[in-house]
Amino acid sequence: MALSWETARVSPTIHDFASPIARPPRVLFLGMQGRFSYAPLLALLEAGIQVCAVVIPAEQGFEVELPAIQKQEQPPSTRSMLPVLNSSINSSILDLARVRDISVWKIRHLSNPETIKVLTVYQPDVICVACFSKHIPRDILDIPRLGCLNVHPSLLPANRGPEPLFWTFREGNQRTGVTIHLMDEGMDSGAIVAQEVIQIQDGISYSELEEQSAELGGKLLAQSVWDMYNGVAELATQDETKSSYHAFPCGDDFVVTIAEWNARHVYNFICGVASWGTPLHLLVGNKTVHVKKAISYSQKTIDQNDRAVYGQSEGFWVKCKQGSVLVE
Numbered sequence: 001m002a003l004s005w006e007t008a009r010v011s012p013t014i015h016d017f018a019s020p021i022a023r024p025p026r027v028l029f030l031g032m033q034g035r036f037s038y039a040p041l042l043a044l045l046e047a048g049i050q051v052c053a054v055v056i057p058a059e060q061g062f063e064v065e066l067p068a069i070q071k072q073e074q075p076p077s078t079r080s081m082l083p084v085l086n087s088s089i090n091s092s093i094l095d096l097a098r099v100r101d102i103s104v105w106k107i108r109h110l111s112n113p114e115t116i117k118v119l120t121v122y123q124p125d126v127i128c129v130a131c132f133s134k135h136i137p138r139d140i141l142d143i144p145r146l147g148c149l150n151v152h153p154s155l156l157p158a159n160r161g162p163e164p165l166f167w168t169f170r171e172g173n174q175r176t177g178v179t180i181h182l183m184d185e186g187m188d189s190g191a192i193v194a195q196e197v198i199q200i201q202d203g204i205s206y207s208e209l210e211e212q213s214a215e216l217g218g219k220l221l222a223q224s225v226w227d228m229y230n231g232v233a234e235l236a237t238q239d240e241t242k243s244s245y246h247a248f249p250c251g252d253d254f255v256v257t258i259a260e261w262n263a264r265h266v267y268n269f270i271c272g273v274a275s276w277g278t279p280l281h282l283l284v285g286n287k288t289v290h291v292k293k294a295i296s297y298s299q300k301t302i303d304q305n306d307r308a309v310y311g312q313s314e315g316f317w318v319k320c321k322q323g324s325v326l327v328e
Contacts, residue, residue: 024048025229028124028144029093030055030132035207036214037093040130040151043218045100049225052122054097057133058106068112069119072104111137119143126225129183130217138185146228148183151221153213155195156181157243160188165209167246168200169272170253172265175199176209178217180224182235187245191235193227194220202264203271203294249278257283263297263323270294270327282327284318295326 027044029051031037044051058070072094097104107115116139127148129136141148154164156179161167168176177197182190198212227233254273256266270280271294282289295315302317302324315328 024050025125025225026050026052026123027225028053028055028119028122028127030127030129030136031093032056032131032133033092033094034131035211036131036151036153036217038096039211039214040128040218040221041093041096043222044128044225045096047222047226049222051100051102052124053103053105053119054093055105055107055119055132056093058108066108067114068107068109069115070106070108072106107134110134110140116140116143125229127183128221128225130214130221136183141183141185149180149193149221149224149228150183150188150190151217152179152181152188153177153210153217155179155197156188156192157238157240160243160245162248163246165206165213166249166253166273166276168209169206169269170249172261172268173200176213178213178220180217180220181238189238189240189243191237193224193233193235196220200268202268204268206272206275209272251278254278255281255283258318258320259283259285261321263299263320263325266318266320266325267294267297270325282318289318289327291327293328295328297323297325299323 027049029041029044031041031054033056041051041054056072058066094104096102105118109115119140120143124144126146127140127144128151129148130151136148152160152164153176154160154168155175155177159167159171159176165176175197177195179192180194181188181192184190196216198209198216200209224233254276256269258266261269266282270291274280274293280291282291300323301319315326317324317326
């Protein structure tokens with residue numbers, strides 16, 4: 001059955017979920033230091049879900065005898081133990097774990113028997129994943145009784161892979177979204193549990209779109225955990241005929257052949273990925289133009305003496321396939 005989630009959702013709270021089971025769902029949370037992990041973890045906690053442990057990738061070292069899994073020792077918290085209602089999305093999941101007295105484990109080898117043993121002891125109902133750099137093997141996927149849920153910032157099955165927001169900008173999409181899906185051994189290919197659209201505003205930065213995706217992802221994740229726990233989740237198999245996959249972007253992916261893109265596309269791509277720090281280049285005829293930022297764009301072709309590029313005090317205009325973009 002094809003399902004659609006393109007309807008408005010209200011931010012969930014603990015009072016929105018009614019469970020016939022006395023205890024709340026038990027969750028293991030896999031994430032990293034960054035905004036895309038923090039918002040989902042906070043959303044789970046504020047929805048009354050028991051996060052029994054947080055798992056993060058261990059730093060790579062050169063020592064030979066390093067354990068596969070190691071508990072992160074954290075100093076006692078001096079902050080209030082009240083709900084963190086107004087925390088910044090840029091806060092650390094380690095800080096949040098310390099405030100909520102949640103154990104943190106650093107993992108080097110997920111498939112190691114010791115890792116599997118430690119995580120199995122928690123008897124989680126669900127494993128939740130929001131931005132985790134290690135491939136999760138079948139032995140870990142099989143630990144929770146209800147499965148593993150991943151937060152993915154695209155409208156799956158489109159834009160599978162490690163950096164979907166980059167490819168959203170690269171493709172010139174005017175909308176994206178967040179998908180909560182069950183994890184299997186494929187790449188972002190498991191059944192969809194929840195999905196919602198985000199309309200992309202002109203000129204939005206990568207960090208702003210990531211923040212929107214993280215906040216929405218947290219709300220959908222909390223709702224999905226409760227739905228799975230209460231046995232009311234509706235799953236939709238992904239349509240493989242509509243799937244797309246992108247690897248991590250390389251240098252050539254920051255180069256734009258200006259004659260093939262319209263001005264709005266060029267403008268939003270530059271605004272979106274300029275913060276990455278990778279040099280952005282426009283191929284304009286036989287010229288290569290290095291740009292720092294996009295200032296504005298016009299649907300009209302702005303020309304001067306039939307030249308593709310001409311100087312201006314606040315930047316210069318570049319003629320695109322359709323329209324022109326003002327860049328610095």
